[in-house]
Amino acid sequence: MSDTLISASGLTRYYESGEMKVAALAGVDLTIERGAYVVLAGRSGSGKTTLLNMLGGLDRPDTGSLMIAGDDVLVKSTAERAAFRLHHLGFVFQSYNLIRVLSARENVAYVLQLQGMEKKERFALADHWMAEVGLQGFENRRPDQMSGGQQQRVAVARALASNPDLVLADEPTANLDSHTGESLMALMRRLNEQQGTTFVIASHDPAVIASARTLVNMQDGQIVSVEGKDTEAVKGDTVS
Amino acid sequence: MLALAWRNVLRNGRRSLITISAVALGLASLIFLWGFNDGVHNTMMRNLQQVIVGSVQIHAEGFFHHPKLVKTVPDAASVINIIKDSGIDQYAYRLRTFALAAGRETSEGLILLGIEPEMEGQTTRIDQKVDQGRFLQNNEEAACVLGETTARNLNLTLGDDVVLLTEDLYGSLAAEKLTLVGIISSGEMGIDRGLAIIPLGFMQQMTGMQGRYSEIVLQLPTDQLESTTAQLKQALAAKRASYEVLRWYDMYPMMKQWVELENAFYYIFLSIVLVIIAAGIMNTVLMSMLERMREFGVMMALGCGRVKMAGMVVAESLLLGVAGILMGSIIGLALVYYFQTAGIDLSGQMDSMARFYINPVIHTEIDGEHLWDTILAVLGATLVAAIWPSIRVARLEPVEAIHHV
Ligand SMILES: Nc1ncnc2c1ncn2[C@@H]1O[C@H](COP(=O)(O)OP(=O)(O)OP(=O)(O)O)[C@@H](O)[C@H]1O
Numbered sequence: 001m002s003d004t005l006i007s008a009s010g011l012t013r014y015y016e017s018g019e020m021k022v023a024a025l026a027g028v029d030l031t032i033e034r035g036a037y038v039v040l041a042g043r044s045g046s047g048k049t050t051l052l053n054m055l056g057g058l059d060r061p062d063t064g065s066l067m068i069a070g071d072d073v074l075v076k077s078t079a080e081r082a083a084f085r086l087h088h089l090g091f092v093f094q095s096y097n098l099i100r101v102l103s104a105r106e107n108v109a110y111v112l113q114l115q116g117m118e119k120k121e122r123f124a125l126a127d128h129w130m131a132e133v134g135l136q137g138f139e140n141r142r143p144d145q146m147s148g149g150q151q152q153r154v155a156v157a158r159a160l161a162s163n164p165d166l167v168l169a170d171e172p173t174a175n176l177d178s179h180t181g182e183s184l185m186a187l188m189r190r191l192n193e194q195q196g197t198t199f200v201i202a203s204h205d206p207a208v209i210a211s212a213r214t215l216v217n218m219q220d221g222q223i224v225s226v227e228g229k230d231t232e233a234v235k236g237d238t239v240s
Numbered sequence: 241m242l243a244l245a246w247r248n249v250l251r252n253g254r255r256s257l258i259t260i261s262a263v264a265l266g267l268a269s270l271i272f273l274w275g276f277n278d279g280v281h282n283t284m285m286r287n288l289q290q291v292i293v294g295s296v297q298i299h300a301e302g303f304f305h306h307p308k309l310v311k312t313v314p315d316a317a318s319v320i321n322i323i324k325d326s327g328i329d330q331y332a333y334r335l336r337t338f339a340l341a342a343g344r345e346t347s348e349g350l351i352l353l354g355i356e357p358e359m360e361g362q363t364t365r366i367d368q369k370v371d372q373g374r375f376l377q378n379n380e381e382a383a384c385v386l387g388e389t390t391a392r393n394l395n396l397t398l399g400d401d402v403v404l405l406t407e408d409l410y411g412s413l414a415a416e417k418l419t420l421v422g423i424i425s426s427g428e429m430g431i432d433r434g435l436a437i438i439p440l441g442f443m444q445q446m447t448g449m450q451g452r453y454s455e456i457v458l459q460l461p462t463d464q465l466e467s468t469t470a471q472l473k474q475a476l477a478a479k480r481a482s483y484e485v486l487r488w489y490d491m492y493p494m495m496k497q498w499v500e501l502e503n504a505f506y507y508i509f510l511s512i513v514l515v516i517i518a519a520g521i522m523n524t525v526l527m528s529m530l531e532r533m534r535e536f537g538v539m540m541a542l543g544c545g546r547v548k549m550a551g552m553v554v555a556e557s558l559l560l561g562v563a564g565i566l567m568g569s570i571i572g573l574a575l576v577y578y579f580q581t582a583g584i585d586l587s588g589q590m591d592s593m594a595r596f597y598i599n600p601v602i603h604t605e606i607d608g609e610h611l612w613d614t615i616l617a618v619l620g621a622t623l624v625a626a627i628w629p630s631i632r633v634a635r636l637e638p639v640e641a642i643h644h645v
Pocket residue numbers: 015016017022023024042043044045046047048049050051204
C-alpha cells in the first residue's frame with residue numbers, strides 16, 4: 001500500500017558566485033511515502049539544506065517539479081506557500097527556533113494561534129505536546145531559561161502540535177552534545193512511529209544518521225544512494 | 241498579536257524606555273509651548289476685546305468704514321431687545337463722532353466717544369486704564385477723560401478746561417467746555433492719543449442726537465462668538481433697516497492675522513519635532529528588528545504571513561508612540577495647568593507697547609484644537625516611522641532571515 005507524500009523530479013538550483021555558477025541541486029528526483037523517516041546525509045555543501053528548503057516551500061527550484069500532499073507547490077504565490085507551510089508542514093531548525101519573548105507553551109501554541117485556534121484549546125493542546133516531548137512542568141519557561149536540548153524539544157512539540165503532513169528538520173542536533181542529540185533523535189523516531197508523521201531530516205551527525213529508517217546520501221547536489229530498511233519508501237535517482 | 245508586540249517592546253526595556261521618554265519629552269514640550277503661546281495669544285485677543293473694542297459691535301450698515309454722526313443704529317430699542325433675548329448681559333451703547341479739542345495753545349483732532357459710565361463699566365475695562373484722576377461717573381455732565389498723549393500734546397492737567405468743537409446733527413458747529421477729570425494711560429496708541437471720552441447724555445444733547453447711538457458693543461465668551469454673531473445677524477436681517485454685526489477681528493484683523501501667523505510658525509516647529517520623533521522611533525524599531533532577524537525568519541517559515549509580520553512591527557511602533565503620548569500628555573498638561581494658576585512672570589522683559597495686550601504674568605492655557613492636532617501628529621509620526629521597517633520585514637525572505645548573522 002503506497003501513499004505518496006512528496007514527489008520531486010528534476011529539481012535544480014543554481015547559485016551564482018561571481019563568474020562561477022554553482023549547482024546546489026543538480027537534478028534531484030525523489031519520492032517519499034507518507035510515514036517515512038528520511039535522513040538526508042552528505043558532506044557540507046552537498047545540497048541538503050537546499051533540498052530541504054525546497055521541500056519546505058522556502059525556496060524555489062530553477063527547474064523541476066514538486067508535488068507535496070497532492071499540491072503543486074511551485075505554482076503557489078508567496079502568501080499561498082506561507083499558508084501551505086502553516087497547515088501542512090512543521091519545522092525544526094538548527095537553533096534559535098523559539099520566539100524569545102514567548103513561554104514554551106506559547107511557542108508551541110504559536111502555530112495553532114496562526115491557524116486561528118481558540119486560546120484555551122491551543123494551550124491545552126500545547127501542554128499535551130509539552131508532555132509528549134517530556135517537558136511537563138516547563139510550560140511557563142522562557143527559551144533562555146531552558147537548555148539547548150529542551151529548546152529543541154519545544155521546537156519538536158511545536159512542529160507536531162499542528163498535526164502536519166511533514167516535519168522538516170535541518171541539523172536539529174548540531175548545537176547539542178551527543179547524548180542530548182541522541183535522545184532528541186529517539187524522540188523524533190518515536191513520534192514518527194506513534195503518530196505516523198513523515199520526517200525528513202538533513203544532517204551529517206552520526207547519531208541522526210543512525211536513527212534513519214531511510215538514508216539518502218547526497219553529493220554535489222545529487223542523490224548518490226538510498227539505503228535502509230524502508231527503501232521502498234523512497235525512490236531516489238541514484239547516480240553511479 | 242498586540243501582546244506579542246508589547247512583550248517585544250519590553251524585551252529591551254531600557255531602549256524602549258529611552259524612546260518613549262524622548263517621545264514624551266518632545267510632546268510635553270510641544271504642549272507646554274502651545275500653552276504659553278495660546279496663553280499669550282488668547283490674553284492679547286481678550287484684552288483687545290475687553291478694554292474697549294468688545295467682541296462684537298452692531299452699527300448701521302457701513303458705519304464702521306465711513307463713520308458719520310447721523311448714521312446711527314436704526315431702531316436701537318428693538319436691537320437691544322434682541323440682544324437681551326439672546327441672553328447677553330454685557331452690552332453698552334455709545335455715540336461716536338469726530339471733534340477738535342483745544343487746550344491752552346494747541347488743538348488736536350480726535351474721536352469723541354459718548355458713553356454711559358455704569359453700562360460701560362459692566363461691558364469694558366476702559367475705566368480701569370485711568371492713570372490720573374478718575375473715570376466718568378453716572379449723571380455727570382461736562383466732564384471729559386483724555387488719553388495721556390493727547391493731554392500732553394494739549395498741555396492739559398487734571399481740572400483744566402477742555403474745549404470740544406464738533407458738528408451737530410444739522411452740520412452746524414457745536415462747542416462745549418468740559419473739565420478734564422481723568423487721564424488714561426493704556427499702552428495702546430489708538431487710545432492714549434486721539435480719543436476723548438465724555439458722558440453719553442451730554443454728547444447727545446451737544447450734538448442734537450437724543451436717544452440715538454452709533455454703536456452697540458457686546459462682550460461675549462470666546463466659544464460663543466461665532467454662534468451668537470450668526471444668530472444676531474439672522475435676527476437683524478429680518479428687520480427693514482440694514483445693520484452690520486462686526487466681530488472684533490472684522491474690525492481689527494491685524495491681531496488675528498498675527499496670531500495665525502505665529503501659530504503657523506508653531507506648526508512648522510511642530511513638524512520639525514515630529515521628524516525627530518519619527519526618526520527616534522524608527523531607529524528603535526529597526527534595531528530591534530535587526531536583533532530578531534532569525535526569529536522573523538522562523539516565524540515566516542512557520543507560516544506567518546507578510547501582512548501579519550508587518551502588522552507586528554507597526555504595532556510595536558504604535559505601542560512606543562502611544563506610551564510616549566500618554567506620558568508626554570500627562571507631563572505637558574500638568575505643566576500647562578500648573579502655570580495656568582501660578583503664571584509665568586515676565587514683567588521684567590516687557591516694554592510699554594506690549595503692556596496693553598500682554599499681561600506681565602503669562603497664564604498658560606491650551607486650545608483644544610492645538611492639543612489634538614499635536615497629539616494626532618505625534619501619533620501620525622509613529623505610524624510614519626513604522627512604514628519603512630514594516631516594508632523591510634514584509635520583504636524578508638525566510639531562508640535568508642534564518643541565516644542572518
Ligand atoms: N545563498 C547562497 N548563495 C550562494 N551559494 C549558496 C547559497 N546557499 C547555498 N549555496 C551553495 O549551494 C551549495 C549547497 O549548499 P547547502 O547549504 O544546500 O549544503 P548543505 O549540504 O546543507 O551543507 P551543510 O552541511 O554545510 O549545511 C553549496 O555549494 C553552497 O555553497
